Amino acid sequence: MLPSLPELTGSARVVSLPLRQPFRGITSREALLFEGPQGWTEFSPFVEYDDTEAASWLEGAIDFGWLAAPAVFRSRIRVNATLPAVEPGAVAGVLDAFPGCRTVKVKVAQLGQVLADDVARVAAARDYVGVEGRIRIDANGGWNVDEAEHAVHALAGFDLEYVEQPCASVEELADIRQRVKYMGIPVAADESVRKASDPLEVARAGAADLLVIKAQPLGGIRASLDIVAATKLPVVVSSALDTSVGISMGAYLAAGIPELDYDCGLGTAALLAGDVTSSPLIPVDGSIEVRRVEVDAALLDRYAAPVDRTEWWLERLERCHALLAGRT
Numbered sequence: 001m002l003p004s005l006p007e008l009t010g011s012a013r014v015v016s017l018p019l020r021q022p023f024r025g026i027t028s029r030e031a032l033l034f035e036g037p038q039g040w041t042e043f044s045p046f047v048e049y050d051d052t053e054a055a056s057w058l059e060g061a062i063d064f065g066w067l068a069a070p071a072v073f074r075s076r077i078r079v080n081a082t083l084p085a086v087e088p089g090a091v092a093g094v095l096d097a098f099p100g101c102r103t104v105k106v107k108v109a110q111l112g113q114v115l116a117d118d119v120a121r122v123a124a125a126r127d128y129v130g131v132e133g134r135i136r137i138d139a140n141g142g143w144n145v146d147e148a149e150h151a152v153h154a155l156a157g158f159d160l161e162y163v164e165q166p167c168a169s170v171e172e173l174a175d176i177r178q179r180v181k182y183m184g185i186p187v188a189a190d191e192s193v194r195k196a197s198d199p200l201e202v203a204r205a206g207a208a209d210l211l212v213i214k215a216q217p218l219g220g221i222r223a224s225l226d227i228v229a230a231t232k233l234p235v236v237v238s239s240a241l242d243t244s245v246g247i248s249m250g251a252y253l254a255a256g257i258p259e260l261d262y263d264c265g266l267g268t269a270a271l272l273a274g275d276v277t278s279s280p281l282i283p284v285d286g287s288i289e290v291r292r293v294e295v296d297a298a299l300l301d302r303y304a305a306p307v308d309r310t311e312w313w314l315e316r317l318e319r320c321h322a323l324l325a326g327r328t
């Protein structure tokens with residue numbers, strides 16, 4: 001099912017939302033929003049992604065806008081706080097935006113930083129959540145296997161729930177997983193799921209203990225639920241740093257998974273300094289609601305992207321739409 005291009009562009013709006021602090025090297029988040037029969041939906045692959053990868057995000061956006069969300073097992077989703085690679089002194093200020101969250105995901109292995117920076121940040125996060133809180137780390141594939149082993153040793157004393165994508169390739173993940181197994185620290189795969197031609201390869205290769213599942217990049221809620229059903233591994237649903245509209249897609253995905261044992265990375269609307277709705281999906285008491293989001297016309301205007309960026313996104317939408325038309 002592929003709506004025509006005019007059906008997508010008719011309501012399309014491109015926004016640029018400011019972030020409270022830099023995250024993955026960006027200071028504002030661009031997204032294209034459009035409205036389908038089921039409500040508002042979001043197309044927001046990161047700007048550096050090529051059209052083939054971005055087309056799967058469009059599939060996800062259309063799925064959410066045009067098809068009813070699947071049956072839900074819960075009406076709220078417990079979420080983790082997401083801590084960008086900030087200075088230790090800034091940690092409490094960031095985490096204050098995630099009230100009630102018992103789990104913190106700490107970004108590590110940031111380009112231009114050293115392991116001591118990661119240790120200091122994780123220490124500050126542990127101080128913040130206390131002994132009962134949970135700390136997971138995400139290296140976005142930034143370490144080789146030896147660096148990852150060294151880093152996990154340096155950070156293990158902070159009691160890690162798991163380490164997400166410590167290395168880039170499936171082979172490296174399998175290797176580091178074996179090396180740290182004796183410490184009881186699980187390895188999660190993220191990029192190895194959402195950027196792979198076969199999202200289940202990492203699971204079959206025995207290279208991960210759990211999978212990070214993101215609705216938009218994996219082609220939508222239904223496609224993601226198929227992946228969840230096909231793997232025997234536990235999953236964590238996470239955002240792609242979306243607006244509250246994209247977060248609502250993630251919330252419905254998380255709500256549709258029978259067993260959800262880990263807190264989900266869906267609290268990231270709290271990292272935005274502006275959103276497209278007057279009732280954003282931000283954490284309250286450590287969880288977010290499962291609901292669709294109405295956009296606010298005044299906010300779409302306030303955060304409208306500049307004309308050249310809007311043109312860029314509309315052209316990208318057109319190219320990705322053509323790719324999807326060719327796939328069916």
Ligand SMILES: O=C(O)CCC(=O)C1=CC=C[C@@H](O)[C@@H]1C(=O)O
Nearest residue numbers: 024082105238239240241265268
């Ligand atoms: O999982 C979370 O806590 C929030 C989402 C998050 O960390 C990410 C969102 C988007 C892009 C990624 O760099 C990043 C991730 O790698 O998980």
Ligand SMILES: [Mg+2]
Nearest residue numbers: 138164165190
């Ligand atoms: Mg990740």
